[in-house]
Amino acid sequence: MVGKHITTENSRMKMFDVIISGGAMAGATLALALDASFGGKLRIAVVESCDFTAQAHPGFDARSIALSDGTVQILRAYQLWDAIEPYATPISRIHVSDRGHAGMTDLEAGRLGMSALGYVVELADVGQVYHRLLQERPAISLFCPATIHSVERTTDEVRVRLDEQSILHGKLLIAADGNASTCCRQLGIDPEIHDFEQVAVIANVELSQPHQGQAFERFTSCGPLALLPMTRQRMSMVWCVRPDSLADMTDQDDETFLARLQQTFGWRLGKMNRVGTRVAYPLKLTYRSRAVSHRFAIIGNAAQTLHPIAGQGFNLGIRDIATLVEEVRRHPDDVGCYAALSAFQHRRTPDRQKTMAMTSGLVHIFSNEWFPAVVGRNLGLMAIDNLPVLKQPLLTRTLGHVSR
Missing domain, CATH: 3.50.50.60 (FAD/NAD(P)-binding domain)
Incomplete structure (x- = not known):
């Protein structure tokens, strides 16, 4: 059988x-x-x-x-992508920043001659x-x-x-x-096993305006915060925090949590209207x-x-x-x-x-609040954004165009 x-x-x-x-x-x-x-x-x-x-x-x-562009190409080679694509949300832009500081870098599909940098699937x-x-x-x-x-x-x-x-x-x-x-x-x-001494808080967030396929990786004093575009005007949130902050993140009512998320992330995506069930995973x-x-x-x-x-x-x-x-x-x-x-x-x-x-290096660099480290990583982000020779390695791994 x-x-x-x-x-x-x-x-x-x-x-x-x-x-x-x-x-x-x-x-x-x-x-x-x-x-x-x-x-x-x-x-x-x-x-x-x-x-x-x-x-x-x-x-x-x-x-x-x-799913990176490289992953999509592999799935397509195995005749799997056509079945998955109807459920996929394209990523048109990835914005990486350090909250409260000047360092940032952008990756945009249009500038690279691509229809999407990758896709998000549930x-x-x-x-x-x-x-x-x-x-x-x-x-x-x-x-x-x-x-x-x-x-x-x-x-x-x-x-x-x-x-x-x-x-x-x-x-x-x-x-x-x-x-x-x-x-x-x-x-x-x-x-x-290496314990990062962080916990990922995961939830879906509903926006008041279209996300236009934008994805965000923002490094905050609480830990890295990622928002990925989804269907129906939603974002998938992954917020990495220290274990001693977990109770505050999961026990707060939705309104209080949303206010905290909004304050930490800002208003680039407009008002965040609703948040789904929050689940935590040790990292x-x-x-x-x-x-x-x-x-x-x-x-x-x-x-x-x-x-x-x-x-x-x-x-x-x-x-x-x-x-x-x-x-x-x-x-x-x-x-x-x-x-x-x-x-x-x-x-x-x-x-x-x-x-x-x-x-692992990114975790340690962007979890360090020592002032010289903060200055160094922001200079690094600005350099990556302006110097193609530095941006290319980041772009290669982000797109999944990696030698096997």
Whole structure:
């Protein structure tokens, strides 16, 4: 049985080429990308512990993410973008500033000859699209809800036992199940963790006037504040604050919180009329230095979970996906062989390290209120805005036009 929920009434032993642990953004994208790249000839299992519906799945909750132009190009190559685009809001301009200081820089799509710098999508919308596409692909089997109870590897295959006792055999197991990855834990691949000592407060904000596709990254005394354009005259807010400020941010009534947000951000978007439910997430850099092991690969947040300061998380993860797909395609007879995984590790290491260094560096630079640091970062922002040689590296990573 393929493309449907698998139950305990099915045969206990099942043969696949690839087994993917995790069916949210990274896992679902990878399954669909592999299916498209192999023309539906690869047998793929997706094991997901949560009920795979947009309403119940925490991986497809009320949050929004920004997709860079490079990410859109990858999704288009896998015939996924056409299904997602109706739910996407284009970003026409990105404004980066340090509140109360002169430093700022602008990126504008029109000046670059582009229709959009990127797009914003709501995870709940993408979840519905992906759920439908997964069910339509006959070579993809969903084991959901199900959890991986144990993993055993031999020279030629990997065997995964599910909690309901089904055994999946495959050539390659891929962890796409987040920073607390069950597979990684069972195989003893522990992450390095750096606590940013910040919490992200996330909510949707309704405006009194059109946002015109503008996105903002503003560094405030409370922490970085990002506002991304959404449908229906809304902005997706991510406000990173210290843990000791969290109670004030979440316990305030909507009117008081909106007044604080308005005062901190200003009036570039006009009056902010309403705010939705506020949710908080602790911010830590979680990084696994090796993204492969014997017949095992790690992608997305399972490989690295970043600070949201520059919106690089999923965009970095989809480059993991694209590179892994390219390497396993070179070895269609054994998609989990050492050569494929070694090449994947070698190609992904520079991008992962540079992106993590950039995002972590921005956090520390713009969270420092020491006066020389404030002066230095504002001079840096002004220099980036006026000197193309400095602006190009920022533009390259923002657009996702990064070498893999």
